[in-house]
Amino acid sequence: MLKVVIIGSGNVAQHLIGAFQKSDKVELTQVYARNTEKLQHLHGHLSVTDDFNRIAESDLYIIAVSDDAINSVSEQLAFSGRLVVHTSGSTAMESIDSKNRRGVFYPLQTFSKNKEVDFTKIPVCLETEDPSDYALLEELAKSISPLTYSISTTQRQALHLAAVFVNNFTNHLYTVGNDICTKNNIPFDILKPLIWETATKISTLTPVEAQTGPAKRNDTTTLQRHLDFLQDDNQKAIYTLLTHSIQSKNG
């Protein structure tokens, strides 16, 4: 059994705790939390500490804290020479103090409080400073998801950025759609099946193949009517920029 300690008590930490507790290939030895109350619901099932000097010996340590805190948490670890990884998409592996062997365990998903996720469908992006540590990290990841990928620091930065486009920016387009509906007394629910179909389509088509709409068809009448309809300058600007972007992408 692979022994692992999780350091942190936020969203990612809590989802990882849940996933490892379900796995029969990993022993979650301990969780460190500055504020152990956040893990109160797990007491009895879990060894929890708030003392860096009492962190248990383990094969692997996962620092699942906010990006800004990774470095200082790693400095406070009272041991050295062990494998310590963080879970951040946008933080360099080198943020971890060099007294330990370093790596990254980045689950590419958006985690919300109180919303369970199925880890078997989450890609985990892995990186280790020392290639000989990779197998151990991969074994840990495979214990919760079959979707593991070896991803370099640069690739991870690219992925994190791509994720902003397909997740944060897409969600903002949903917000715009919602605002247009609200303004015209239309229930946003009408748009949801279309949103789901749009996301599903790319399982069988590339996004370029799946592209439809007035911008792609260069339907100037509809494009002008849409711009005339929009009154919000910000929405107009988004409409114009994304229309041009689609047109330049599709020749």
Add this chain to the structure above:
Amino acid sequence: MLKVVIIGSGNVAQHLIGAFQKSDKVELTQVYARNTEKLQHLHGHLSVTDDFNRIAESDLYIIAVSDDAINSVSEQLAFSGRLVVHTSGSTAMESIDSKNRRGVFYPLQTFSKNKEVDFTKIPVCLETEDPSDYALLEELAKSISPLTYSISTTQRQALHLAAVFVNNFTNHLYTVGNDICTKNNIPFDILKPLIWETATKISTLTPVEAQTGPAKRNDTTTLQRHLDFLQDDNQKAIYTLLTHSIQSKNG
């Protein structure tokens, strides 16, 4: 049994033919197609004509042709005083020649050739010029989907526009994500679970509640690093505009 004739042989027409053929509350009396070969696979199951003078008598006529052709097709109908509807999200009901009673039957979904759709999950937006025709049109719609909505012309224009944001523009953001992956030798598959989760989240949260990311957190370090990473001017412009839009939306 409600009798219906479909005029057209494109994507929407073919999906509607399939849906009505499955329904036991509707009799698909006939299909008109300028080019009947496009319906060849349905011969034997269906009465098809390419002659406007031979269109069968029916309770309802659905014109499912391209937006530009709606008016001329409606003019060529050799009868008057009957209920004729089009399926377009962005065309005025008045495009239909006034010799017939007019309406709109707009299924809000993106239809692809060769990809079956489940009509019971598709919202159908209905409008009739004469309120006394509404019940008939609603009965037709309910025969294939429980999700029917009374939607005015202005609301339909708003919906069509909102659909461009949540469907066409969202798909374009998937294209940008795909391009970033390709450029960095990352399989686009890694992003798909995130895309699906983003679309699923809005079934339980409003888009504003679901918003996450560096723009929302005003994480200026990450925002600047992302802009530095991007080399494509177009991608930079999209990143900047949508970041500002998220920030102004979230105060």
